[in-house]
Amino acid sequence: MQGVTLRERRRSADRALFHRSGALRPSPADPFFRELGRAANHSVLWLGCAAVCAAAGGRARRGAVRGLLSVAGASTLANGVLKPLLPRRRPPARTAPHFARRIVPTPRSSSFPSGHAASAAAFATGVALESPVAGAALAPLAAAVAYSRVHTGVHWPSDVVVGAAVGVAVALSTRRWWAVRADEPAAVRTEVAAPALRDGDGLLLVINPGAGSSDQTADLLRRGLPSARHLTLDIDIDPATQLDDLVAAHRPAALGVCGGDGTVAVVAAAARAHRLPLAVFPGGTLNHFARDLGVADIDATMRAVTGGYTTVVGLGEVTVTGAGGTGTRLFVNTAGIGGYPDAVRLRERWEPRIGKWPAAALAMIDVLRTAEPMKGALDGIPTSWWLLFAGNGRYTPRDQVPMSRAALDTGTLDVRYLSADRRWSRVRLLYAAATGTLGASPVYRQHDNAALSVRVDGPAVALAVDGEAPVDGTVFDFRALPSALLVYRSRVDQSLL
Incomplete structure (x- = not known):
């Protein structure tokens, strides 16, 4: 009743x-x-x-x-x-009195x-x-x-x-199955004092126009920091060598960089090597590192530089061994092997038009459709995988496709890989991604590692560092570098954490 x-x-x-x-x-x-x-x-x-x-x-x-x-x-x-x-x-x-003027054809459903x-x-x-x-x-x-x-x-x-x-x-x-990306800056553990560079005096600012930095952005920096020394990288010369020569010649109080994340990583390595604070001015297409620092526009970085507001962040490092010998690269965001470099290229190509998660999902599907699983060992344990990702800091969500960085100086790397050890692993991955059960899937692995050694059996494969694929190798030793770099970051943005 x-x-x-x-x-x-x-x-x-x-x-x-x-x-x-x-x-x-x-x-x-x-x-x-x-x-x-x-x-x-x-x-x-x-x-x-x-x-x-x-x-x-x-x-x-x-x-x-x-x-x-x-x-x-x-x-x-x-x-x-x-x-x-x-x-x-x-x-x-x-049958209602005034519906005659409003009615539309009645659907049959x-x-x-x-x-x-x-x-x-x-x-x-x-x-x-x-x-x-x-x-x-x-x-x-x-x-x-x-x-x-x-x-x-x-x-x-x-x-x-x-x-x-x-x-x-x-x-x-x-x-x-598609986490909302947080736009807040990543958390950091240590805030320290650094030189306040009035009008940019003492700042050696490196601009890479090939990374997306426009003439308009360069003009804004010249007007906002008139006392800084503005230089453009020569694309025909090794950037690391150029930076060493520039630092030796000008003896700056700090380094600045305007470019994409790949350029930022190169200048960050120079800043760390010469023990100089770094100012990051977003000038690339996506600017992930600048966004996570809380300096998503050049005005925020200029305020931090002139006010002397800095913080310490961690970096990632990978040592690559291959046919050409051994080399080491720093990364500010992510590094990866397997199908990851191809997935990164596709995702960054599609992301401006359709958003990060759809682009990442479609890129993963496209790569998994054609990729062959990689075989080798992770920390000496025999494993096969489709994609392997190592992030500098802690990314969220933990049980889905990573969307944003929650912390920049954790002393660990956020390691994720898609295992190929199970039968029908590709189908399982796609099903888990579509149903929002990726974290519970046996083929999706997530770990926090201070270090990770990856050995690839077979021919050398490409390593992607901050969205670029600079070198091939067969052995990759990843390591977290806690509190490795002093960077300018607005005090206003820090108070929001």
Whole structure:
């Protein structure tokens, strides 16, 4: 009896709200809601909103990708699963007194739940997860689309409420297999004093125009730090040799770098070798290290340089042994072997257009589709793997594709690899990634290591360091270097941690 009573109460509330909407007198809002509902057919409206968000870039672009994926999931669940399972008649719209000016052709599908409301709520929620500002701007539009289905007489109010709940739930569930990237700077353990370089006096600033640094960025740095010595790397000369010569000739108080992460790693190695603080000015395409430092724009770095605000961060180091001998490279972000270099290239090519996680997922699928497993040993234990990743510091999430760096000076490397030791390992990996169960998969391994030795049996393979593949080898000795580098970092950004 209690179930019948609740059902009747819901039906009474549905009828009351529906007829109250139908009793509203004709107004200019009638054609607006009618056309809005039509614009949302087949998610055309949300595709247009996604294009605007993508053009805005940054977090809004990531939100557009998450929003569209949420729409796809919500629409499939609402229209393909719930409607057939829970059929319900559409409301008798034409019997209400003022519906004649509003009515649209009545769909033949089940009334419960509203697919339009599900898609609207899914898109707005998906965008809001990445960009709360863009999500707040879209929320009134999504609410208007949901209400338009009652206003035009094609849905009961409860259809819209449940549809919206489905959309929100699907959008929130995307976090399980695509974590929301944190934009906060990575945590550090030690803050120290360094020279405050007024107007950049004593700063040797190296600019690499080939890494994406524009003439406009270089002009901004010259105006903001007029006393700094600005130099451009010669692409025909080994950068490490150039930097040693420049430091010997000018004896700077600090080194600065404007370029991509590969350039940053080279200058960071010189700064560490000469015991100089480093100022990082984002001038590349992605600028992961600068973002994790909390200096995502050049003004933030200039404030840190002129104020003398610094912190100590860790670095990663890999020693490579191959046919050409032995060499050592530092990395500020990540290094990897196996299919990882190819996956990095593909991900960075696609990331500006579709976002990091979709780009990483598609790159992994493409690499796994054609790759052969690598065989060798990890710390002397025989192993075979598809991809191996070593991150400087601690990356999150731990049980999914890494999206952001939580800490920069942990004294360890975040080591992850995709094991090829199990049968159907590629299928298992793709299934785990798609279902958000990667952390529980026996073919996904994550460890925190102070050091790791990797031996590859067979021909030499490429090593990727900070997105570049500089050398081939058969033995790779990775090592964490805690508190290895003094870097300028805004005090304002530090207080946010």
